[in-house]
Amino acid sequence: MPELHQLTATQLLEGYRTQAFSPLDVAETLISHIDQWEPHINALYTYRPESLLETAEASTRRWAKGEPGGALDGVPITLKELIATKGMPVPGGTGLGEQAVAREDAPPAARLAEDHALVVAKTTCPDFGMLSSGLSSFHGLTRNPWKLACNTGGSSSGAGAAAAAGFGPLHVGTDIGGSIRLPAAWCGVVGFKPTLGRIPIDPYYVGRCAGPMTRSVEDASLMMTALARTDRRDAMRLPPEEIDWLDLSLEMKGLRIGVMMEAGCGLPLDDEIRRHVEQAAKQLEAAGATLVPLAPVLTREMLDGLDQFWQARQWGELLKLSSEEREKVLPAILAWADGGERLSGVAALQGFQQTMAMRRATEAVFDKVDAVISPSTPTIAFPAEWPSPSNDPRQPFEHIAYTVPWNMGEQPAISLNAGFSSPETSPALAANMPIGVQLIGPRFDDHFVLKLAHQLETRLALPLRWPMLPA
Template sequence: MPELHQLTATQLLDGYRARSFSPSDVAGALVEHIATWEPHINALYAYQPDAFIRAAKASTQRWAKGQPSGYLDGVPVTLKELIATQGMPVPGGTGLGEQAIATEDAPPATRLDEDNALLLAKTTCPDFGMLSSGLSSFHGLTRNPWDLACNTGGSSSGAGAAAAAGFGPLHVGTDIGGSIRLPAAWCGVVGFKPTLGRVPIDPYYVGRCAGPMTRSVKDAALMMTALARTDRRDAMRLPPEKIHWADLALDLHGLRVGVMMEAGCGLPLDEEIRNCVEQAAKQLEAAGATLVPLAPVLTREMLDGLDHFWQGRQWGELMKLAPKEREKVLPSILAWAEGGARLTGVDAVQGFQQTMAMRRATEAVFDKVDAVISPTTPNIAFPAEWSSPTNDPSQPFEHIIYTVPWNMGEQPAISLNAGFSQATTSFNMPIGVQLMGPRFADHFVLKLAKQLEDRLALPKRWPTLPTVI
């Protein structure tokens, strides 16, 4: 049997019911495990082991009485630093500006607390959540557990690292252009971006979603049982809907799956990733699906327009800081965002209009197919100290080409591990495959991901403890 820190959430709940072990047993094992790993990867923020152990003791007492409360009673969970929790600041990856203490939990934190999940810690993110990197001027550098020399991606960098390193089974990230799926791919875990509004979040914004980062599709579905409950604080939320998330059965016969291997612009696709995704698509075909080649949905004009819009938005945030504080922001963020000062209002509006173009292009795909399979990332790995796979502030988004269209289109998308690289420069680093479905078809996408996960049947192996820091 795996060690307690390696168990999935569903395995933990089964163990609690059978009284094979208790939440206190799990909490003790997890704290010990984190003590050996965290100095190497720096994934956690506001880690409070004493409070975590006290909460586990209370859960143990409920289970001992046969009175667990909620779907996740006693299951450890982390929240990305950008998700507010009562009594703590939200540093935004920088710790700059007004650091007001949150007066209430954000919706994802509220839902997990209602189900008595055990909050282990918050997880790190880069400055303003605007890098796909583990680099932060406030948190320091978060490293990839598979290889400390490699980047986690981001902006849910700590969540990806924590999931891969076994810091409990359940983690919540946020995603506005790939910030759940990119680190999930580079860290070899499952990352699910739901339909916009399926998981209420506050603050809400165009394309911004919260979602699960786990070690299995089944655990991601389990998390959705809690996270998808409605919350009026999100004015972009979907209407409440009864979904039996745990039901992941799906017959693939007759299903049309579009295969989108080319992104349309950005970084070229690594051949190992191409081969891995093609093999994954063949697994769906062997299960009864029909594969349909698809052209890219993204264009250079779309990506550059979004770049301009985000530049203007980020420069507006930086202008709120005093000049001396602004200088403390990561140089790569400053170098990129300063371009926003030179944009006109028309430039920013035209950039925003490209999000509508992405919406139109992605939605049209589902006139032809029921689902889409693609790479999650164009590259396998990049250095831990880099701010992005290009490490070039003038080209900050060349790697989000497979993920960002589905944020702007609002469709559900999931990344899962499809294998490991055999290249000498990135040996044994994970390779992600992405699945997308039409808007509102979140349950269907999880079902499809479960079928692919089962058919890939990858060996259950996870990073081993580094010997040096």
């Protein structure tokens, strides 16, 4: 029998219903578990055990009366620190500039509060959320629970580490170029980036989504019942839609699944990742789907154009800081973003236009296939102290080539664990580390992507595996 902190959200809710255990029992177990793990991985921000116990006691009283306050009452969650919560500042990974206290919960936090989920803590992120790394000038270094010498990826770095280490079953990240799926892949968990606007978010921006990070597709689907509720603060939100997120049944026969093994540019694909993704694709084929080889959607021109636009955008954010404050930002961010100072307005606009090119290229894919399977990342692991897998501040986006097109195209995409690397064929740093596989569907078909992921997860049938607490 798994320990309480290892149970899924679905299992916790069933235990509360049958009074096998209470939310207070779970909170006390979780606090003990976090106390053992957190000094090693540094995943949490504003962790307040006493507040968690208070809310758990209130939840326990509601369940004892048979009157839970919502669909997630008593289930522990974390929220990425970029998601505003009332009464707390949003340091943005730096703690610099104006640190106004949030006057209200951002939409994802508000929806989970409505369902009486138990907020364990906020989770860490790198400076401005602009690195796929656990490195932050404010939070310090977040490490991967599977191997402390390895990076979590980012920018939902703390969420990925917390999910992998068992800091509760439900976590919320944000994703503008892969920031949910990349740490999900490197930390061996599920990370779902929905269609733009499916989960309302504030502030909203081109490609920016919030989404679940969990240890099962079923739990990600459960989170969608709350997170997908509408909120007028997001002017890019989708119209409200009645979706039975918990129905994960799917007829596989007749589906055409595009297999996109090459990214088109960026870092080369590790051979072991290729093997795992090919094996995952064969599982879908065995279930009745037809596999269709696909060419990559991303080009060098697209990625470089986006890089230029994001440099200009980031330089604009840095200009809001004093010169003394800018010196406190991570050197990798400064070395990259100062290129934005030298860009002309025309060059920045031309870079932004590449997001439209990505939208056109990604949408055209679904004229040929119903879904796409690809790697989530090109590399298995990289050192914890690096700002990106390339460790080159002038080329910080070489690892997002599999994920970023689907942000700009707005399609739903999910990463789930496809297995672990072999110690016989991998370098020492990358041995016995998780490998992610990505599934993508057409815009607005989020439910289908979750159903497909559930089918793959079921067929992979990976044995339950947890990181070992460091000695």
